Amino acid sequence: MKVKDVLAATGWELLTPTLPALENEIQGGYVADLLSCVMAGAQPDQLWFTLQTHSNIVAVASLTGVAAVVICEGAAVGADTVQKAAEQGVVLLRSAAPVYETVKQAIALGL
Amino acid sequence: MKDSLDLLARLGPGASLSKIHELIREVTVGQVMTSPVYTVSSWDTMEVVRDSMRDHRISGLPVVDNDELVGLVSTADLIRALEEGRVTASVADYMTRKLVCARTDEPILEALRRAEKTGVGRMPVVDAEGKLRGVITRGDIVTGLLRSLQQAYSAFEQQRRPHYFFEALESDETSLILRYRVRQGDFTHGGHASARIKQALLRIGASAKFARRVAIATYEAEINLIIHTTDGGHIVAEIHPDRITVVAHDSGPGIPDVELARQPGYSTASDLAREMGFGAGMGLPNIERCADEVNIWSAVGVGTRVEMIFYVPPEEIQPE
Numbered sequence: 001m002k003v004k005d006v007l008a009a010t011g012w013e014l015l016t017p018t019l020p021a022l023e024n025e026i027q028g029g030y031v032a033d034l035l036s037c038v039m040a041g042a043q044p045d046q047l048w049f050t051l052q053t054h055s056n057i058v059a060v061a062s063l064t065g066v067a068a069v070v071i072c073e074g075a076a077v078g079a080d081t082v083q084k085a086a087e088q089g090v091v092l093l094r095s096a097a098p099v100y101e102t103v104k105q106a107i108a109l110g111l
Numbered sequence: 112m113k114d115s116l117d118l119l120a121r122l123g124p125g126a127s128l129s130k131i132h133e134l135i136r137e138v139t140v141g142q143v144m145t146s147p148v149y150t151v152s153s154w155d156t157m158e159v160v161r162d163s164m165r166d167h168r169i170s171g172l173p174v175v176d177n178d179e180l181v182g183l184v185s186t187a188d189l190i191r192a193l194e195e196g197r198v199t200a201s202v203a204d205y206m207t208r209k210l211v212c213a214r215t216d217e218p219i220l221e222a223l224r225r226a227e228k229t230g231v232g233r234m235p236v237v238d239a240e241g242k243l244r245g246v247i248t249r250g251d252i253v254t255g256l257l258r259s260l261q262q263a264y265s266a267f268e269q270q271r272r273p274h275y276f277f278e279a280l281e282s283d284e285t286s287l288i289l290r291y292r293v294r295q296g297d298f299t300h301g302g303h304a305s306a307r308i309k310q311a312l313l314r315i316g317a318s319a320k321f322a323r324r325v326a327i328a329t330y331e332a333e334i335n336l337i338i339h340t341t342d343g344g345h346i347v348a349e350i351h352p353d354r355i356t357v358v359a360h361d362s363g364p365g366i367p368d369v370e371l372a373r374q375p376g377y378s379t380a381s382d383l384a385r386e387m388g389f390g391a392g393m394g395l396p397n398i399e400r401c402a403d404e405v406n407i408w409s410a411v412g413v414g415t416r417v418e419m420i421f422y423v424p425p426e427e428i429q430p431e
Contacts, residue, residue, distance in 0.1 A: 035334075036393030039327050040400065044319070052388045059302020063309060063326045065319070080299070088306070 001026050001109065003068045003091055006047070010105050012070065015077055015092040016085050024067040024091070029106055031099060035060050042066050047106060049099055055081045061090045068092070070106075072099040134263045135256060140222050141215035143255030144236045146245030150175040151184065153203040157192040160184050160202060173235045173243055174206050180235055180243045182206035212237050215244050223252045276316045276352065276427040287315075287350040293336040293359075295343040298387060304346040305330040308357070312350070318427055325355055325421050328401035331394040332359035332417050338384045340364070344414075353428055355421045357402075365411035373399070373407070 004022040007014055014022075030042040031049045035056065042048050044065035050057065053075050061069045068091035071077060077092065085092045095102040149163055150173050163172060164186065174182040188205040192198055213222040213234045226234060226249055236245040289311060291304035309326035313319065329346065336344040336359055344361030366372050373395045380390025399405050402419035409415040 033388050034391035034393070035388040036331065036391040036397055039330060040393060040397050044323070050388075054387050055299055056301045056387060059306060059330065063302060063305055063323070063330050065323060 001111065003047075003093075006068075006106065006109060006111070007093060009109055010095070012102075013094040013096075015071075015082050015094055016090070019086065019089050019091055021068065021089050021091045026067045026111060028111055029070075029103065030066070031103060039064060047111070049103055049106075051075055051099065053077045053081060055084045057081065058084045058088055058090050061085075062088045070095055070102060072097065072102045134259055135220060136218050138219050138255050138259045139215065140213045140217055140219055140236055140247055141244070143219060143251045143258075144213075144215070144245035144247040145251060146236075148173060148235075148243065148246045150243070151202055152176050153181055153201065153206065155202050157189060157198045157200055157202060157205060160189055161193075161198065164189065171233045171246070173246065174202055175243055178242070180210070180212075180237060180241070182208045183210060183233075183235060185233075210235060213247050214238070219247075219252045219255050222247060223249065226252075276423050276429055285352060287311075289348045289350070291333075291346045293333055293343050293346055295337060295340050297337055297343070298384075301334050301337050302330055304333050308346075308348045311348075312355070315350070316427070318424070321421070321424055321427060324401045325357065328398045328419050328421075329357050329359075331397045332357065332419065334389060335359065335394050335417075336361055338380050338389055340415075353423050355423070357419045357421070358416060359419075360414065360416040362414040363412060365413055366407075366409040366415055367411055369407050369409055 002022070003024045003026060006026060007022070025045055026047055027043070027045040029047040029049060030038065032038050032041065033050050033052050035052070038048060038060050042064045045067045047068055047070050048061060048066045049070045049072055051072055053071055055078070057069055058081060071092060071094045074094060074096040077094065082092060097105070149167050149169065151159055151163060153174050153176050160172060164170065171183060171185040173180055174184055184202055184206040188207070192200060192205050211225060211229045211231045211234055213225070213236045215236055215238050222234065226232070233246055233248045235243055236247050238244050289308060291307065293304060294300070305326045308329055309322045312322040312325060329348070333346055340361040341363045342361070344359060347358045349356045371377055375396045376392040378390040378392035384390045398417070398419060403422045404420040406418040407415070
């Protein structure tokens with residue numbers, strides 16, 4: 001399943017502009033707010049679910065090669081983070097629901 | 112435009128034009144023509160022509176009677192019929208019978224030459240038996256040429272990508288040094304050096320997996336410089352054909368107990384850093400997991416030097 005398909009099926013919000021990474025194929029997900037855990041555990045092509053919104057999540061997403069970042073609980077995301085993500089081709093999605101419910105949505109889609 | 116110039120430059124002088132010519136010659140009319148086509152018969156009225164042109168947004172229609180191509184009717188012919196107030200007249204009265212045709216199997220360059228010589232904008236395309244197979248316009252030809260250039264360029268790019276790590280560089284011992292300054296407290300640029308090192312490795316032929324391993328360890332070292340140093344430090348990556356050494360060094364404060372710092376979960380990160388998701392105490396363990404060798408030297412009041420060595424996977428090493 002592609003990032004754009006998940007976006008369409010869940011109604012999550014797309015924070016970044018239309019990027020080529022919307023075509024990324026997703027293979028499961030990873031949940032953590034500790035960046036070192038993400039660096040150690042997140043695999044390329046996973047969705048990364050987090051509450052972190054500062055600009056360093058872009059570096060973490062880009063270095064680990066995750067398919068997209070899903071920011072949960074409708075957390076406020078600064079313009080600097082969005083801009084950096086757009087520059088580095090990292091897709092930022094936002095769900096209004098808490099992490100648990102957000103992940104359940106992804107699971108319901110078969111991820 | 113830049114891409115095609117680049118292609119010319121890369122194909123080399125002399126060889127370039129003939130190579131491109133060869134590629135273009137391979138494209139046939141059949142590959143770029145529009146097919147199937149809308150047609151009318153010579154006993155249809157000009158009204159039928161008008162409706163078809165309007166509905167399909169086209170400016171010319173081949174005229175076919177009993178499966179045989181007998182003419183071509185264009186917008187110019189239609190305008191003439193409209194001016195004369197004879198839209199109910201038959202197509203036979205207005206169509207052009209002298210046809211300039213293209214053949215499905217001929218190169219598009221030949222078709223283009225014929226179109227230019229005769230001044231026609233569109234040509235019916237016929238097969239070896241003279242049966243109508245499609246229509247080709249100058250626009251179709253240009254699109255076809257551009258597409259074949261694009262394909263040639265992609266194929267060329269693919270071919271030019273290094274197959275082995277450090278291909279194309281030769282010396283008794285080649286290495287490349289990338290140096291980055293990392294500032295204390297500069298979370299905004301955290302990951303800047305690691306991202307650039309990763310990009311550099313990919314560009315010179317490393318696999319995504321290997322580049323990722325180096326980038327993750329480097330990121331942890333980079334973040335440590337941002338969080339824990341008094342005055343930031345440097346990341347220096349030295350790239351050899353068979354290994355990569357990344358050194359993160361700073362001038363203080365130094366680690367009192369290196370063994371303790373290496374333990375998973377141990378961290379002295381500030382509350383601010385922890386709020387941002389740092390300080391999990393997983394930095395050094397992550398580095399040790401990703402790097403093949405890790406050497407840490409530290410003295411309180413002097414500074415810290417973390418050296419990480421990554422061996423290029425055997426299958427990525429350029430053969431002798």
